[in-house]
Amino acid sequence: MTTHAIPHSVPRTNRQTLLVCFLAALAGLLFGLDMGVIAGALPFLAQEFGLSSHQQEMVVSVMMVGAALGALCSGPMCTRIGRKKTLLIGAALFVAGSVGCAFAPDLQTLIVSRFLLGAAVGVASFVAPLYLSEIAPEHIRGSMISMYQLMITIGILVAFLSDTAFSQSGNWRWMLGIITFPALVLFAGVLTLPESPRWLMMKNKHALAQKVLLLLRSSEREAHTELDAIRESVKVSQRGWQLFRASSHFRRSTCLGVLLQFMQQFTGMTVIMYYAPKIFAIAGFASTQQQMWGTVIAGLTNVLATFIAIGLVDRWGRKPILKLGFSVMAICMALLGYMFFIGITSPVQQYTAVILLLIFITGFAMSAGPLIWVLCSEIQPLAGRDFGVTCSTMANWIANTIIGATFLTLIDSVGSAGTFWLYAALNVLCIILTLLFVPETKNISLENIEKNLMAGLPLRSIGSSLY
Ligand code: BGC
Numbered sequence: 001m002t003t004h005a006i007p008h009s010v011p012r013t014n015r016q017t018l019l020v021c022f023l024a025a026l027a028g029l030l031f032g033l034d035m036g037v038i039a040g041a042l043p044f045l046a047q048e049f050g051l052s053s054h055q056q057e058m059v060v061s062v063m064m065v066g067a068a069l070g071a072l073c074s075g076p077m078c079t080r081i082g083r084k085k086t087l088l089i090g091a092a093l094f095v096a097g098s099v100g101c102a103f104a105p106d107l108q109t110l111i112v113s114r115f116l117l118g119a120a121v122g123v124a125s126f127v128a129p130l131y132l133s134e135i136a137p138e139h140i141r142g143s144m145i146s147m148y149q150l151m152i153t154i155g156i157l158v159a160f161l162s163d164t165a166f167s168q169s170g171n172w173r174w175m176l177g178i179i180t181f182p183a184l185v186l187f188a189g190v191l192t193l194p195e196s197p198r199w200l201m202m203k204n205k206h207a208l209a210q211k212v213l214l215l216l217r218s219s220e221r222e223a224h225t226e227l228d229a230i231r232e233s234v235k236v237s238q239r240g241w242q243l244f245r246a247s248s249h250f251r252r253s254t255c256l257g258v259l260l261q262f263m264q265q266f267t268g269m270t271v272i273m274y275y276a277p278k279i280f281a282i283a284g285f286a287s288t289q290q291q292m293w294g295t296v297i298a299g300l301t302n303v304l305a306t307f308i309a310i311g312l313v314d315r316w317g318r319k320p321i322l323k324l325g326f327s328v329m330a331i332c333m334a335l336l337g338y339m340f341f342i343g344i345t346s347p348v349q350q351y352t353a354v355i356l357l358l359i360f361i362t363g364f365a366m367s368a369g370p371l372i373w374v375l376c377s378e379i380q381p382l383a384g385r386d387f388g389v390t391c392s393t394m395a396n397w398i399a400n401t402i403i404g405a406t407f408l409t410l411i412d413s414v415g416s417a418g419t420f421w422l423y424a425a426l427n428v429l430c431i432i433l434t435l436l437f438v439p440e441t442k443n444i445s446l447e448n449i450e451k452n453l454m455a456g457l458p459l460r461s462i463g464s465s466l467y
Pocket residue numbers: 035149152153156264269270273302369370396400
């Protein structure tokens with residue numbers, strides 16, 4: 001038998017990069033697991049603790065409150081103690097929150113544990129992409145963002161599968177507790193990571209930064225060139241708040257980031273992820289098994305359709321895909337609303353509703369899911385990037401909290417049809433906002449986007465090469 005030794009020519013960068021990808025993916029996976037798991041656990045939890053609609057919303061949405069706070073604290077924490085330690089704190093919070101949920105004796109403990117998990121998700125959603133962008137070589141930096149979203153969707157799917165596996169027994173404690181294991185793997189993995197060279201430079205630890213880069217890059221020259229570039233960017237990168245106060249152009253790009261994240265959440269996708277079994281129940285699928293399998297199919301569609309975005313984003317561009325995605329989502333929400341309005345009685349109607357839901361999910365996963373994260377990282381000028389991305393990441397969680405906390409109340413007050421029509425209208429609004437404000441950033445360097453922004457071009461034109 002011949003053995004194939006790994007050739008020595010595999011550059012160290014590749015191995016290190018693989019490790020970095022894996023760890024970032026793991027943080028995304030945990031993000032997705034924690035978002036997805038509650039959909040399946042909620043009905044059993046509600047039964048065991050006798051929860052009202054409002055209390056159920058609290059269990060769902062307290063996580064997002066934690067995430068908003070986690071994202072807010074991550075910026076200063078990252079600056080003070082570094083990326084690696086912040087990510088470690090995130091991983092520890094994932095462990096603590098999962099264990100707390102699994103053993104929660106009452107609603108209060110459950111709410112506190114979900115808050116801790118939220119803080120972990122908030123920290124992970126800020127630090128992991130930031131760490132990646134600072135440590136990954138330039139040629140793979142762009143694809144990381146869509147891959148990160150892909151891992152979120154895989155996390156959601158795995159959570160749905162685990163929910164389904166445990167739904168026979170109704171064991172919600174295992175559904176929530178099982179996440180402890182990947183969280184422990186994340187914690188152990190982060191321990192092995194090097195600190196970000198950019199942060200080391202910010203702290204004047206030049207020798208250490210150099211050591212990390214020499215380890216991560218394939219040649220000494222490459223490491224030194226990057227070190228010089230970091231030195232330059234570090235000079236300007238700490239001016240976020242001052243820049244926000246001084247420059248109306250930076251205020252515009254910060255507002256655009258916040259708006260984009262609100263648009264992503266107001267599509268209604270997140271409520272489908274949180275309340276999928278409930279939506280299948282409204283569509284007439286009475287048994288828990290049917291609802292759980294429907295939820296798994298929804299999660300799988302989400303994963304698969306994300307590949308469409310990965311394949312198209314650099315060919316079609318961001319704006320056409322977003323317009324298409326929002327249109328598909330608006331139409332599906334409007335039709336679903338209509339079906340709920342006339343009443344879903346026959347199996348044909350039930351399956352039509354499921355197909356509409358799956359097309360809606362495809363519309364999101366191929367557009368707003370990954371592209372909003374991509375755009376948010378592209379539109380900020382270097383000097384205010386950390387600040388701008390903190391604001392948009394927080395906005396994601398604030399919007400997420402609002403929709404998570406209002407969905408069941410909306411259904412109770414305006415009915416299923418009214419709720420879905422409202423989301424249809426919000427998607428139409430997203431099309432209009434895309435036309436008015438969203439730039440096309442395909443094939444243009446970040447430096448040119450920054451120049452256009454700071455020269456005062458309208459937001460929708462900052463991606464043009466006119467300047
Ligand atoms: C969003 C989440 C959403 C998920 C679905 C993420 O990009 O931020 O709110 O539930 O995608 O895949």
